[in-house]
Structure formats: structure tokens, C-alpha cells
């Protein structure tokens with residue numbers, strides 16, 4: 001990592017118009033933070049970062065198996081069709097967030113894939129050792145009116161990612177996208193990609209109307225439990241959700257949208273006793289922040305005591321499942337009220353259940369300092385959240401890290 | 409009192425921005441509409457390079473007499489410096505954070521002498 005010293009520099013800055021956007025430069029202040037806090041001896045695992053896979057649809061669509069759909073997707077050479085089902089979006093905050101204009105133009109170093117260059121630059125600047133990277137527009141696929149497209153794209157994207165990009169950088173990891181609509185296709189994904197280097201878990205996009213306790217999913221859960229590989233539910237928002245029809249602003253839909261489906265899936269998981277049926281299945285809720293958890297704990301406990309016969313598989317309070325059987329990624333950490341955050345972390349057993357995530361380069365990303373600087377956490381808790389808890393959730397990663405330590 | 413030379417005034421007039429490290433603090437200096445501003449280049453949110461951000465008028469809501477929303481427009485009198493990492497917005501004039509009362513960017517005094525721009529610091 002290049003050292004940024006304390007020289008008495010006076011330098012020119014070309015604001016937002018840097019010749020060739022460079023993620024390392026954009027994150028220069030993050031690198032200064034990492035140096036000031038001395039992250040060199042802290043293992044930092046980021047369990048949720050992203051790329052914009054739509055930049056590479058030309059590379060991805062060639063792996064679509066169905067010839068008719070592949071033809072549709074690649075019909076215009078050099079200009080792949082948009083086969084996603086997307087709504088207007090304002091992630092870029094009306095142009096105020098300058099990296100959104102720059103990232104698509106960031107040049108690769110040498111012969112490596114542009115994603116490899118970008119990923120390494122931002123990881124090194126932030127101080128991250130390992131990073132799980134997810135797609136972005138594909139997170140909306142759970143709401144696609146043609147579910148075959150989710151199945152086809154999950155396959156094509158994962159082939160591209162695991163064959164063309166992931167092998168270039170050992171620090172990048174994947175939780176493979178499962179086309180949850182089609183359980184047989186999901187099982188095929190687990191069987192095909194589960195052993196591949198860099199694959200450390202599986203992911204379902206939360207924005208969908210699926211009932212996660214449906215009997216058809218039991219085979220899938222059993223398979224993941226047996227393999228010891230976690231299943232993450234990655235939140236997103238759906239501007240076309242009927243409940244949001246009256247919501248005119250991105251802030252409104254995003255604030256509620258990123259927890260709505262998470263609340264539903266977590267409730268269904270608990271009330272239907274999935275943690276009792278699969279006690280060793282590791283379930284991780286990604287990108288919903290933390291504030292929803294104490295809310296759900298209080299709501300479910302209150303009603304459960306009056307209606308325990310509606311949840312006959314439970315052996316403890318719903319809040320205890322939330323605090324003991326689920327893992328959570330940290331971003332976006334709601335830190336406006338420190339007292340509330342401290343209590344939340346206590347309620348969810350953050351010391352063992354919380355995993356740092358950056359969500360970089362998305363608009364509301366978090367640096368490791370959001371955890372490192374918390375005044376109420378002890379040093380061990382900080383280290384657990386920033387990296388050590390991830391080793392418990394991802395056994396393949398743990399084996400790799402321990403192997404590396406053994407070999408010096 | 410110490411003055412740190414930043415640049416020629418005409419360089420600032422072209423829209424160039426400059427970073428200076430003054431006693432370990434990174435200060436961004438730039439001109440806008442004929443005036444020169446200097447702020448610590450560290451956002452109050454997560455420490456982002458606020459000085460690299462866009463300058464844009466504050467968005468104001470225009471209501472009619474019955475308090476119905478007519479439209480939104482950019483203020484012509486109040487510009488904001490917007491952090492490029494997540495969008496925290498600060499008054500260009502004062503450094504006050506738009507969303508969090510009482511939070512303010514650290515502002516530095518700027519002096520121009522014989523066409524040279526300096527940041528002035530006092531012990």
C-alpha cells in the first residue's frame with residue numbers, strides 16, 4: 001500500500017473530472033483513516049460490496065444457456081439488450097456522488113479485468129483484507145415478471161464471475177446468486193459452483209414474494225446445512241412495490257424498502273421454526289442495517305406469548321432466535337443515536353452475530369471506522385465484528401486464513 | 409500567525425481547487441463566484457474529501473398561500489458544498505451542515521496580497 005505522508009503539500013485538484021477516475025484516489029481519505037487507526041494487524045472482512053455487472057453484460061450474456069434468450073440478450077452486437085426489469089433509480093443522488101460517473105471509465109491495470117483493478121484499489125484504500133462482492137442491478141431480479149430470466153442470468157453471471165474475474169484475485173469472494181424461484185435450479189447452482197475457489201456461500205435477493213418456509217426449500221436448506229455454507233438474504237428495494245405507490249422520493253422508498261422484505265423473511269423463518277429444523281444452517285441478513293431487529297424482537301415476543309400454538313416448533317422466544325441464530329451485516333449502520341445503537345448491539349449479541357460490511361461503492365457505504373470508532377465497544381468486539389465473526393460464518397474463508405497464517 | 413501560500417488568484421478564478429497540508433490538517437482552497445473559500449478537507453460524516461465535491465444551490469420548496477407544493481428550485485442565494493462520498497451538504501458560506509444542526513466544517517481565513525492567495529492560521 002502506498003504510504004500517504006504528512007508532507008506540507010500544496011497540490012492541485014481537478015474536482016470530479018480526474019483524468020481517468022481512480023478508486024484509490026477517490027478513497028484517499030479512507031486510506032489516511034486506515035493508517036491513522038493502524039488496521040495493519042486487524043483482519044477486516046467486508047461481507048457485502050458490489051460491482052455494476054451491467055457494465056459487463058456483453059461478457060456475461062454469452063453464458064446464457066437458453067439459445068432463444070441468449071439471442072434476445074445479445075441481439076445487438078456490442079450493445080447488449082437490457083433484459084432486466086428496472087425502475088428509475090437515484091442511487092447517484094442527482095449527480096452529487098461523483099464516483100457514479102467515474103467508475104464505468106476506470107481503466108484496468110495491465111491485462112487484468114477492470115473489476116480486478118477497481119476492487120483491489122478500493123479494498124487497499126479502505127484497509128479490507130477480504131471482500132464478498134455482489135452484483136447490483138441483478139438484485140432486482142426476484143421481481144422480474146419472467147422468472148426464467150432470473151434462472152438464466154444467475155447461471156450466466158456466476159459462470160462469468162467465477163471463471164473470468166474471481167480467479168484473478170484471491171481476496172475477492174463470492175456468495176453465489178441462487179435463483180430462488182426455481183429450487184431445482186438453485187440446487188444445481190450449489191452443486192456446480194459450491195466447491196469452486198472463491199465461493200464461500202450463497203445468496204438470495206430478498207425482494208421477492210417467496211415464502212421462505214415453503215416445503216420446497218427444505219431440500220436446499222438441508223444441503224447448505226450439510227455443506228456448512230451460509231445462506232445470505234440480500235436486501236434491495238422495489239420502487240414498483242404496491243405499498244410504495246404513494247412514495248415519491250428515493251429516500252422514502254429506500255429507507256423502508258431495504259427492511260420490508262427482510263422483516264417478512266425473518267418473521268417467516270422464525271415463526272415456522274426454520275432455525276429449529278436446521279440448527280446448523282447459517283443465515284445472514286445483508287444490507288438492512290440493524291434498527292429493524294429490536295423492532296421485530298419486541299413485536300414478535302409480545303404476540304408469541306399469547307399465541308405460542310401458532311408457532312409450535314419454537315423452543316425459545318423469537319427475540320432469542322434473532323439474537324442467537326441469525327447473523328447480520330452491519331451496513332448501513334444507523335448511528336444517529338448512540339444510546340439506541342448501543343442497546344441494539346447488546347440486544348443482537350453484536351459481539352458474535354454482527355459482520356462488518358461496506359456496501360462500497362454504493363451511495364451509503366460504510367468505512368470500517370463506523371465500527372472501530374464506536375465508544376461503547378471493547379477491542380475484542382471491534383475485531384470480531386470487523387473480521388473474526390466472518391471466519392465463523394464462512395468456514396472456507398477460515399480455512400484459507402488459517403492456512404495462510406500457518407505458512408507465514 | 410502564519411500565512412501559507414496557496415496559488416495565484418487567477419488560478420483560483422479558473423475553477424481550480426488546491427489542497428494544502430497546514431500543520432497536519434488538509435485544507436481545500438477554491439474560488440466560487442469571485443470569492444475564495446478554505447475549509448478542512450474532511451467531511452463530518454465519515455471523513456470524506458468534502459472539498460472535491462460539487463457546488464450546487466440548496467434545493468428549496470416553493471409553497472403557495474394554501475401551503476400546497478408548487479415546485480422545487482435551486483436557491484440563487486445559498487450555495488452548498490456537497491461531499492462526494494455520500495452527499496452530506498454544507499453551506500458554502502459558513503460550513504454549516506444542512507442536515508445536522510450545530511455541525512460545521514472547519515473554516516479557514518483566506519487573505520489575498522498582490523495577487524497571491526494565502527491561508528492564514530493563528531495559534
Ligand code: FES
Nearest residue numbers: 451453454456491
Ligand atoms: S463522508 Fe462526506 S458525506 Fe459521508
